[in-house]
Amino acid sequence: MNRDRLLRRSVALVAAAGLALTAAACSSSSGSSDGGDKGGSADAAAPLDPNTKVTLSIDCEPPVTKAAERKQWEDDIKEFNKQYPNVTINAKDASPCEEPPAFTAQLKGKTQPDVFYSYFTDLNQVLDEDGAEDISAYVNEKTVPALKDIDPSVLATLKSDGKLYGLPTSNYKMGLLYNRKLFTQAGLDPDKPPTTWPEVREAAKKIAALGNGVNGYGDYSATNQGGWHFTAELYGLGGSMTTEDGKKAAFNTAEGKQVLQNLYDMRWTDNSMGATQGLKWPDLMTQMSSDKLGMYIGAPDDITYMVQTLKGKYEDYGMGPMIGGKGALLGGNDYLFKKGSTPDQIKAGIAWINFKYLTVGKGQFQYSRNKADGLPVGLPQPAFFTGASLEADNKAKAADATVPVANYAPFINTPVPGKTEPANAQQIYKVLDNAVSGVLTDKGAGVDKLLSDAETQVNQVLASLQ
Amino acid sequence: MRQTLRRNVTAHGFLLGALLCFALFSWYPMIREIVMSFQRTKRGHTRWVGLDNLDLLTQDPAFWQAWRNTLLFTVLALALGFAVPFVVAIVLNELRHAKGYLRVLVYLPVMMPPVASVLLFKYFYDPGYGLFNNILHTLHLPTSAWLNSSDTAMISVVIAATWMNMGGATLIYLAALQTIPGELYEAAELDGAGLLRRIWHVTIPQTRLILSLLLLLQIVATMQVFVEPYLLTGGNGPQGSTTTVVYLIYQYAFNFNNYGAASALGLVLLLVLAAFSAVYVRLSRNND
Numbered sequence: 219m220n221r222d223r224l225l226r227r228s229v230a231l232v233a234a235a236g237l238a239l240t241a242a243a244c245s246s247s248s249g250s251s252d253g254g255d256k257g258g259s260a261d262a263a264a265p266l267d268p269n270t271k272v273t274l275s276i277d278c279e280p281p282v283t284k285a286a287e288r289k290q291w292e293d294d295i296k297e298f299n300k301q302y303p304n305v306t307i308n309a310k311d312a313s314p315c316e317e318p319p320a321f322t323a324q325l326k327g328k329t330q331p332d333v334f335y336s337y338f339t340d341l342n343q344v345l346d347e348d349g350a351e352d353i354s355a356y357v358n359e360k361t362v363p364a365l366k367d368i369d370p371s372v373l374a375t376l377k378s379d380g381k382l383y384g385l386p387t388s389n390y391k392m393g394l395l396y397n398r399k400l401f402t403q404a405g406l407d408p409d410k411p412p413t414t415w416p417e418v419r420e421a422a423k424k425i426a427a428l429g430n431g432v433n434g435y436g437d438y439s440a441t442n443q444g445g446w447h448f449t450a451e452l453y454g455l456g457g458s459m460t461t462e463d464g465k466k467a468a469f470n471t472a473e474g475k476q477v478l479q480n481l482y483d484m485r486w487t488d489n490s491m492g493a494t495q496g497l498k499w500p501d502l503m504t505q506m507s508s509d510k511l512g513m514y515i516g517a518p519d520d521i522t523y524m525v526q527t528l529k530g531k532y533e534d535y536g537m538g539p540m541i542g543g544k545g546a547l548l549g550g551n552d553y554l555f556k557k558g559s560t561p562d563q564i565k566a567g568i569a570w571i572n573f574k575y576l577t578v579g580k581g582q583f584q585y586s587r588n589k590a591d592g593l594p595v596g597l598p599q600p601a602f603f604t605g606a607s608l609e610a611d612n613k614a615k616a617a618d619a620t621v622p623v624a625n626y627a628p629f630i631n632t633p634v635p636g637k638t639e640p641a642n643a644q645q646i647y648k649v650l651d652n653a654v655s656g657v658l659t660d661k662g663a664g665v666d667k668l669l670s671d672a673e674t675q676v677n678q679v680l681a682s683l684q
Numbered sequence: 685m686r687q688t689l690r691r692n693v694t695a696h697g698f699l700l701g702a703l704l705c706f707a708l709f710s711w712y713p714m715i716r717e718i719v720m721s722f723q724r725t726k727r728g729h730t731r732w733v734g735l736d737n738l739d740l741l742t743q744d745p746a747f748w749q750a751w752r753n754t755l756l757f758t759v760l761a762l763a764l765g766f767a768v769p770f771v772v773a774i775v776l777n778e779l780r781h782a783k784g785y786l787r788v789l790v791y792l793p794v795m796m797p798p799v800a801s802v803l804l805f806k807y808f809y810d811p812g813y814g815l816f817n818n819i820l821h822t823l824h825l826p827t828s829a830w831l832n833s834s835d836t837a838m839i840s841v842v843i844a845a846t847w848m849n850m851g852g853a854t855l856i857y858l859a860a861l862q863t864i865p866g867e868l869y870e871a872a873e874l875d876g877a878g879l880l881r882r883i884w885h886v887t888i889p890q891t892r893l894i895l896s897l898l899l900l901l902q903i904v905a906t907m908q909v910f911v912e913p914y915l916l917t918g919g920n921g922p923q924g925s926t927t928t929v930v931y932l933i934y935q936y937a938f939n940f941n942n943y944g945a946a947s948a949l950g951l952v953l954l955l956v957l958a959a960f961s962a963v964y965v966r967l968s969r970n971n972d
Contacts, residue, residue, distance in 0.1 A: 318938055318939065319934075319937075319938035322937065322938050322941055323938075325941075326943065343941040345727055345728070346725060346726055346727055346728070346941065347725065347728065347941075348727065348728020348729075349728075431812060431813065439922075440917060440918025440919070440920055440921075441918040441919060441920070442939060492812060493811040493812050493829070493832060494810055494811060494812050494832065495832050495922070496831055496832060496917055496918060496921070496922060498918045557728075642940075644935075644939040644940055645940055648746065648920070648935060648939070649745075649746075651920050651924075652920070652923045652924045655920070655921075655922045655923055656834075656922070656923045658922075659829065659832050659833055659834065659922040659923070660833070660834065660922070660923070674745075675745045678743050678744070678745060679743070679744060679745075681743070682739070682740040682743040682744065683740075
């Protein structure tokens with residue numbers, strides 16, 4: 219190598235190293251994205267002083283394609299600003315509100331907004347990235363008047379080591395979604411959905427017998443969603459995915475075997491699940507909205523998706539309680555507060571969330587407005603209120619209902635205790651995907667072996683995560 | 685020296701732009717990935733963990749399955765994706781009529797957005813109403829579960845990937861074939877060589893350089909397969925039969941939020957491909 223070439227290479231390397239270091243230095247800096255008053259208030263427990271000037275960024279503004287929701291959001295900001303004229307909300311629209319890969323990258327780059335949307339199951343991930351502020355001191359009955367009526371099990375999902383990090387905006391419990399039109403065609407009573415697995419099997423057989431590519435029951439088995447639905451079905455039978463300390467698998471039980479055996483029997487013995495498997499969200503909704511699927515396990519907001527996106531009809535869908543009735547997987551979404559937010563930004567964020575999502579008769583609970591805007595009223599979601607707030611909300615909802623509320627009566631009238639997803643859920647679901655896809659794609663599959671292999675693998679994965 | 689610098693200031697200016705782009709979007713992420721391979725982040729604290737991330741990966745049963753699947757995909761994709769375009773190129777080169785139309789037809793799938801191609805194949809493969817099973821059924825042949833069986837999922841992915849990507853390789857082969865002097869074939873024919881012997885003794889030796897370059901590029905590309913299995917089977921496939929190394933990296937990074945393990949797996953893949961490329965280049969040089 220001659221000297222000139224060596225010199226050129228050295229210069230290039232030094233330049234590259236310098237740039238890399240500069241970029242590293244840039245990327246490691248963090249802080250509030252939109253500024254705001256950095257002074258903060260002395261009393262964290264006090265509500266936001268309306269005279270305080272504060273700016274905060276917040277995501278999950280409905281996109282312009284959802285015209286009614288977008289208009290409501292903008293109207294709500296105007297209404298909110300009447301009480302807090304000095305709060306400037308910089309909204310960022312998104313649909314869906316969270317894309318897990320983008321969310322992960324956002325946390326890594328610390329570019330999340332001051333108040334950011336997340337799923338209940340994201341809290342651990344957010345805390346691992348040191349991405350959220352502890353808001354325990356800010357949340358009380360002065361700042362969130364309906365606090366005492368929010369289901370404690372919902373708030374528990376937003377706590378870690380006793381500290382509260384977020385406020386819920388919606389939640390759900392899973393149950394049995396079914397196509398009432400197909401139920402009627404198959405000679406089943408659409409007001410009495412099955413509540414046990416033998417009943418589901420019988421109903422699925424009758425629906426599949428309609429022919430023309432109609433399946434009686436459907437389930438996911440790809441992108442970790444097979445594991446997710448296995449968990450929901452196991453909870454329904456009273457099982458658990460892991461031991462209480464989360465260190466060992468606990469699904470290789472009679473209940474776990476029953477879940478897989480049910481699926482195997484419906485797929486291969488009854489042929490009521492069809493040959494097309496490897497399904498993932500939203501395949502089951504697509505099938506049901508085109509009247510090709512009788513039943514599946516899902517959440518109430520699937521109905522909204524089937525109607526608003528897939529052009530189904532509310533009257534065609536019903537919802538029953540989780541099969542087995544011993545537990546229903548619960549989930550939902552919330553807003554968290556970015557680490558480094560000022561006290562005033564946190565207070566302003568709480569005030570906005572309280573106004574938009576947690577006050578009966580306002581924001582998302584302003585049912586007369588929803589009705590006028592053509593949005594559904596009467597679905598059993600969100601369902602985090604208890605006590606007086608629940609009563610008032612139910613009354614208001616019934617007065618303006620636009621969907622056939624009676625279709626969800628079996629679900630509402632048979633409350634099933636909610637149960638959260640296990641820790642390290644995605645790692646566990648990935649393994650269980652193989653067991654679920656095994657029974658749905660392999661006629662020679664052995665339930666016992668699939669489950670014991672999954673148990674060994676989950677134990678290995680959990681041990682490596684300790 | 686100063687005069688040379690002044691004379692080349694424009695060139696250096698352009699070079700700086702390219703250097704900046706490479707530094708920010710290639711070199712820095714690569715260095716960062718190597719660093720992160722040896723780190724773990726928990727509750728906001730990042731610490732050095734040595735080879736723990738690699739240890740975690742090797743304890744994941746999906747790790748070895750992903751490598752087996754990736755190697756299987758590579759072997760199958762080469763068997764189909766290397767041979768088929770070469771044969772198609774030879775056929776196209778021999779044709780006297782409609783050459784232009786056929787070349788466009790062969791290249792057309794490359795111009796289709798990958799997602800559209802994959803969705804098309806998803807429909808073809810459907811065991812109920814899919815095109816392939818309908819054809820097999822019409823011909824009174826046994827149908828297949830295609831993507832719905834752990835036995836056939838990977839080969840189904842390979843067929844779709846070959847169809848989607850073969851146009852580019854075919855055109856490169858075709859360009860190489862057209863540089864072979866016609867006299868060589870005439871001489872071979874005079875010596876009594878048939879079609880296969882002409883291919884073996886003239887075509888392949890004359891295109892050896894391009895064949896070996898494409899082989900290397902295809903192995904590197906197929907080992908990094910992600911889009912096709914992700915869209916066709918959701919990544920895992922029946923009983924994990926289409927989980928590839930890059931899909932596992934994706935899972936660790938975006939579903940498990942474990943960037944350390946994802947980076948470590950990326951580093952392992954990089955090292956494997958670099959080692960393979962080095963051995964391949966050395967062997968090719970020796971053969972030359």
